[in-house]
Amino acid sequence: MKRTKTSKAWMREHINDPYVKLAKQEGYRSRAAFKLLDIDERDNLFRSGMVVVDLGATPGGWSQVVAQKVGSSGKVIALDILEMSPPAGVTFIQGDFREDAVLAQLADALQGKQVDLVISDMSPNISGIGLSDQARSMHLVELAMDFAVNYLKPEGVFLAKVFQGVGFEEFVQTMRANFKQVQTRKPKASRDRSSELYLLGKELKGESA
Template identity: 65%
Template sequence: MKRTRTSKAWMREHINDTYVQLARKEGWRSRAAFKLMEIDDKDKLLARGAVVVDLGATPGGWSQVAAKRVGGGGMVFALDLLEMEPIHGVDFIQGDFREDEVLHQLEEKLDGRTVGLVMSDMAPNMSGVPLVDQARVMYLAELGLEFCKAHLKPEGAFLVKVFQGSDYENFLRAMREVFKTVVVRKPDASRDRSAELYLLGRVLR
């Protein structure tokens, strides 16, 4: 398929991206690793020995960071619709988080353990129609929030990617109903032109 000028420009930007180059140099699977590291450095989410769930994990940048920071005494459970190459210290499930069967698999692996951090960098395949894409992103965020209600420790945290748009304020209100504190994070590694933000909720109400 012939590349459009837009796709060529994106590829050129991606190749020349500082964080992409740094990820390759340091052995991280994606530039997204730097987003999580920056947020964790500020908010201290990944405690040694913690149980972490990574939703929408592939290619594994966030899982790599989590496994390294929680250490051997911690546990990282990762889930994605797409295949992911194994990462030491990460228990991966391939499946669609929207399906009950896949959710049950994750619950079985948790085996009654409560989770210290649920993190979700999930994004659907983008259609290019802003209203449709916004609704899909928020639906995934809502599923993550429901998972937190059932499996998060009382003092646990939820870090979730959202996009600014029509449903953003509604989801922010829903987060505030579940968590005592909710803050917005826009790490340096998140491209300026991107509408993505990360909401961090801490301590269940």
């Protein structure tokens, strides 16, 4: 298939991207690893021994970072509908995290432990139709938040990518209804022209809040 001008421009940008080059140098599977590292530097997300669930983990850049940060005493469980060879120290479950069979595998992997941190860098396959892409991205982050609310320990933390656009403000309000602290982050590795932001939710409010 002949490449369009847009795809050629993207490829040029990708090849020349300093974070792409740095990811190769440092052995990360994607430039997205530096987004998580940047947020962690500011917010101290990780500590040794944490239990972390990475939703939509493929290709594994975030899981790599987490495994390094929580160490051998921690537990990192990555989920994705796409196939992935898990990074060292990561348990991978392939499937849709809304399905009972996948959740049963997750329960087995957790071995009764509560989750300290849920992270999601998910985004839909882009169709180029703005409203449709935005709606699908909002749907994904809503699913991720529902998962986090159900699995996090009370003092747990939720970090997720979200795109500014239709539904964004409403989602922020929903985050605030579920978490005592909600902050926005735009890591340095996030391209300026991208509408992506990361929302950080801390401390579940619980039923009585």
